[in-house]
Amino acid sequence: MNNSVIDIQGITKTYVNGKLKVPVLHGIDLQVQKGDFVSIMGPSGSGKSTFMNILGCLDRPTSGSYRLNGNEVANLSDDELAYVRNKEIGFVFQSFNLLTKLTALENVALPMVYAGVDKKTRTARAEALLSSVGLGDRMDHLPAELSGGQRQRVAIARALANDPAIIMADEPTGNLDSKSTIDVMNIVRGLYDEGRTIILVTHEPDIATYASRNVVLRDGYIVEDKQNLNMTPVQEVTHV
Amino acid sequence: MYKESFLMAWASLVANKMRSILTMLGIIIGVAAVIALVSIGNGVKQDIQNSISSLGSNLLMVMPGAPRTPGVRPTAGSMKSLKVADYEAIAKLDGVKAVSPMTNGTYVVIYQNKNWTTSVSGVNANYLDVNNWTMKSGRFLSNKNIQNRERVAVIGKTVAKNLFGDEDPVGAEIRVKNIPFRVIGVLNSKGSGAMGNDQDDMVIIPYTTAMERVDGIDYLRMLYVVAKDENGIDRLQSDIENLLRVRHGIKDTNLDDFNIQNMNSIMETMEETTGTLTLFLGAVAAISLVVGGIGIMNIMLVSVTERTREIGIRKALGATYFVIVTQFLIEAVVISLMGGLIGIALGIGASKLISLASGMSTVISVPTIVLSFAFSMAIGLVFGIYPARKAAKLNPIDALHYE
Numbered sequence: 026m027n028n029s030v031i032d033i034q035g036i037t038k039t040y041v042n043g044k045l046k047v048p049v050l051h052g053i054d055l056q057v058q059k060g061d062f063v064s065i066m067g068p069s070g071s072g073k074s075t076f077m078n079i080l081g082c083l084d085r086p087t088s089g090s091y092r093l094n095g096n097e098v099a100n101l102s103d104d105e106l107a108y109v110r111n112k113e114i115g116f117v118f119q120s121f122n123l124l125t126k127l128t129a130l131e132n133v134a135l136p137m138v139y140a141g142v143d144k145k146t147r148t149a150r151a152e153a154l155l156s157s158v159g160l161g162d163r164m165d166h167l168p169a170e171l172s173g174g175q176r177q178r179v180a181i182a183r184a185l186a187n188d189p190a191i192i193m194a195d196e197p198t199g200n201l202d203s204k205s206t207i208d209v210m211n212i213v214r215g216l217y218d219e220g221r222t223i224i225l226v227t228h229e230p231d232i233a234t235y236a237s238r239n240v241v242l243r244d245g246y247i248v249e250d251k252q253n254l255n256m257t258p259v260q261e262v263t264h265v
Numbered sequence: 266m267y268k269e270s271f272l273m274a275w276a277s278l279v280a281n282k283m284r285s286i287l288t289m290l291g292i293i294i295g296v297a298a299v300i301a302l303v304s305i306g307n308g309v310k311q312d313i314q315n316s317i318s319s320l321g322s323n324l325l326m327v328m329p330g331a332p333r334t335p336g337v338r339p340t341a342g343s344m345k346s347l348k349v350a351d352y353e354a355i356a357k358l359d360g361v362k363a364v365s366p367m368t369n370g371t372y373v374v375i376y377q378n379k380n381w382t383t384s385v386s387g388v389n390a391n392y393l394d395v396n397n398w399t400m401k402s403g404r405f406l407s408n409k410n411i412q413n414r415e416r417v418a419v420i421g422k423t424v425a426k427n428l429f430g431d432e433d434p435v436g437a438e439i440r441v442k443n444i445p446f447r448v449i450g451v452l453n454s455k456g457s458g459a460m461g462n463d464q465d466d467m468v469i470i471p472y473t474t475a476m477e478r479v480d481g482i483d484y485l486r487m488l489y490v491v492a493k494d495e496n497g498i499d500r501l502q503s504d505i506e507n508l509l510r511v512r513h514g515i516k517d518t519n520l521d522d523f524n525i526q527n528m529n530s531i532m533e534t535m536e537e538t539t540g541t542l543t544l545f546l547g548a549v550a551a552i553s554l555v556v557g558g559i560g561i562m563n564i565m566l567v568s569v570t571e572r573t574r575e576i577g578i579r580k581a582l583g584a585t586y587f588v589i590v591t592q593f594l595i596e597a598v599v600i601s602l603m604g605g606l607i608g609i610a611l612g613i614g615a616s617k618l619i620s621l622a623s624g625m626s627t628v629i630s631v632p633t634i635v636l637s638f639a640f641s642m643a644i645g646l647v648f649g650i651y652p653a654r655k656a657a658k659l660n661p662i663d664a665l666h667y668e
Contacts, residue, residue: 083581083662104585110661111583122578122665126280138269139583183582 029092030191030222031057031080036089038075049075051245052089059190062223062256064236069228071242074195077226081116081193082106111139115184119196121176123168129155129179130164136186147186154182158212174205181212191222198232207260210235214259270588274595281568288564289604292641295557296608297615299550299637300629304616306546307628310539316457317532323362323495324395325502327355327488327509330524345484346522349476351512352488358508360501362491363391368475369486374468375440376428383424384467385441387475395489403435403450406471410449414473418446421465422454439468442479446470502527554637558644561601565648569593569656576656577664589657590650597649604645605638612637 038050049072057063067073078084079091082098091098093109101109110116123132130151137147155164158178168176177197184192194213198206214235217223225236233239234257241249278285329344349366356364368387373380392398393405401422410417418439425434434448446468455464476482490505492498502525509523510516576589612634616627656664 078662081581083665084660104587107580107583107585110581116581118665122581124575124578126277131276135579136582138273139579139585139588187583 028058029056030059030061030094031055031224032090032092032095033080034090036076036079036086036091038072038079038084039087049245050079050086053242053245053247055240055247055250057222057224059222060217060220062217062235062237063225063240064233064238064253065224065226065240065242066228066230066233067242070244072245073226073228073242076242077193077195077224080224081114081195082109083116107139111136112187113189113191115181115186115189115192117177117180117184117192117194117197119199121168121173121180121200123176123179123183125168128165128167129160129171129182132168132179133183133186136183140187142187151182151186154185155179158182159208172205173201174208177201177205177209178212181209185216189221191224192216193224195226196228197225198227198229206232210257211259214257267591270591271595274592274599277592278596278599284564284568285600288561288568288600288645289607291557291560291564292601292604292645293608293611295554295561295641296605296634296637297612298553298557300609300612300634301615301619301627302546302550302553303543303633304612304627304629305619305625306543307630308616308620308626310543311628312457312626313535313539314532317528317535323492323498324528325490325492325498325505326526326528327490327505328486328524328526329484330522344522345482346513347485347488348483349485351509352485354508354512355488355490355505358501358504360493360497360504362493363395364491365389365392365395365489366472366485367392367487367489368472368480368482370475370480372442372479374424374428375443376434376437379428381424381427383421385475385479386467386469387472387480388469389472391491392469392489395491398455399453401451401453402433403448405450406469411471411473414477415471416444416446416474416478417449417470419450419452419469420448421452421467421469423463423466424468425451441468441470444478498527498529550633550637554640557641561641561644562648565597565645566652569649569652572653573656573659573664573667576653577659577661577667580657580659580661580664586657590654593653593657594646594650597646600649601642601645605641608641609634609638 033053033055036050036053037048040047040049053076065073065076075084079086082093085099093113098106098109124135127135130148133151133154134147137150142150152161152164155161158181160175160178160182163171163175168179171179181197192213197213198209201209210232213223213225217237223236225232227233234253234255237253237256239249239251239253240247327347329347352364352366355361365388370385371382372385373382374385388406389411390406390408393400403419405419406417409415418441420434420439428434428439429437434451437448438445439448440446452465452469457463470479472485490501492501505525506521510518510521513522515521579589613629616629619625620627656667659667
């Protein structure tokens with residue numbers, strides 16, 4: 026037995042499009058230890074997003090074994106997977122995926138609604154989380170009233186709602202300008218420093234330098250996996 | 266958990282006011298149209314039934330009939346074959362409770378400087394009971410009035426209003442064809458008849474006076490015969506037929522110079538007609554319900570399907586299948602319920618308004634309300650939940666990538 030948070034053996038994923046089978050992942054092995062900061066790089070079409078969705082329990086692999094905290098994910102029911110997504114993994118999307126009709130505060134509180142947290146507690150926690158990402162004065166704004174960087178910070182606050190041990194971010198800075206990118210990566214780095222396990226998908230080498238370990242995917246295979254001893258620290262941002 | 270689901274559903278409905286209102290509109294219109302239309306159909310049916318049954322179902326009407334001989338055939342009722350002696354003979358038959366003869370003419374009736382053209386009927390003392398009339402004030406014609414051919418009159422409400430206004434007509438003198446009559450009573454209002462005619466627009470005088478002094482005729486326009494009991498009505502009808510044939514010397518029944526109408530058969534005919542009407546309105550209502558249903562279906566399908574992405578986000582954040590389906594179920598229930606209730610209120614309101622504005626009576630039927638409400642509820646629920654259920658079953662990532 027190993028003590029990996031994430032233990033993946035021979036994961037494959039094949040999309041069936043009519044009669045056409047499109048294999049995307051060809052058998053991936055990966056172990057992630059608690060407190061790791063893993064970046065997954067690769068050109069588009071390398072399968073990194075597909076891999077990420079499987080890691081985040083948003084999708085199921087075609088074959089192979091995925092153990093999360095020692096539990097085989099394939100054996101979990103849909104409701105148990107929902108519990109995992111709710112409590113154990115915080116997911117940050119490239120396109121934010123905020124609910125447009127809810128305010129920033131309500132968006133952040135939503136995972137706590139599903140976790141059964143009472144209204145008073147979850148409002149207080151959502152307020153604290155938004156303040157910690159620098160949006161204390163934007164809590165009652167709708168996503169449409171926020172900039173891209175602010176939306177992504179709301180999304181990060183939402184990912185932290187139920188205090189998950191693992192944060193997964195799929196190209197979190199893909200839609201952001203350079204200043205917002207630094208903002209968001211500083212926050213992510215802060216989460217690493219808190220001891221959370223972080224998995225980050227990106228295609229920008231600059232972003233990958235924030236991680237402690239760089240994995241490169243190509244055509245559905247892991248082609249490189251090395252430690253990064255020269256992690257980018259928290260950057261100074263000059264807010265105008 | 267249910268409270269949270271309810272609050273979430275409510276928040277979603279409020280956040281999407283336009284969508285919620287449009288969806289409700291389909292239900293509102295469907296339910297309201299059905300209730301209003303069926304209430305009109307039922308109202309017409311009830312009006313006709315009431316005015317027919319107010320005459321009583323043990324009533325026979327004897328009219329002089331057109332002879333069935335070759336050549337010119339005068340209109341039924343225009344013949345002069347029905348005499349007072351016929352009336353007296355019929356009155357003596359077994360099974361007859363009451364008989365009232367009737368003559369009829371249209372004259373100008375004058376009171377002081379006011380005049381009113383109305384129908385003047387000559388009847389006997391039985392007429393009040395035979396036709397289910399009641400007195401508003403004064404008294405009806407007495408047998409003595411009839412025997413003595415007195416110049417006394419009972420007037421209907423419309424005539425009283427037009428000639429006397431707020432004055433009390435009883436005791437006043439009116440002139441019919443320049444002959445003075447003393448008003449001895451006013452009838453209670455009966456409203457419109459089955460054909461929409463104003464039954465209160467008439468003056469009633471003794472038939473003896475009418476024949477001799479006003480109309481100047483020696484025949485009757487009609488006889489009302491009331492049977493002692495409803496079951497004996499067919500036998501009484503044939504008794505009258507036989508009696509009149511003997512009296513008029515008719516051997517061939519095809520040559521009858523009279524015509525007897527039975528209220529039951531009239532009622533049956535009218536019921537067939539009104540039944541067709543109700544069926545027609547019901548069909549129109551059913552179509553609007555189906556069209557409304559398709560509207561509900563469309564909006565529900567489209568609005569829930571376009572929210573597949575939202576469902577994906579909610580699932581990605583840890584919402585279970587049950588939580589999502591509960592939220593959409595509550596949304597659909599709230600929309601259908603509110604739409605249905607508003608539709609019922611609007612339908613009842615519309616039918617009251619129609620009866621106020623047009624004078625038509627409308628009868629709101631509870632089964633119609635229940636049926637239309639249940640139908641729209643069912644459609645709203647099925648098409649609100651079905652697509653949500655489908656989306657909630659998807660992998661979160663498939664729902665998120667749904668276009």
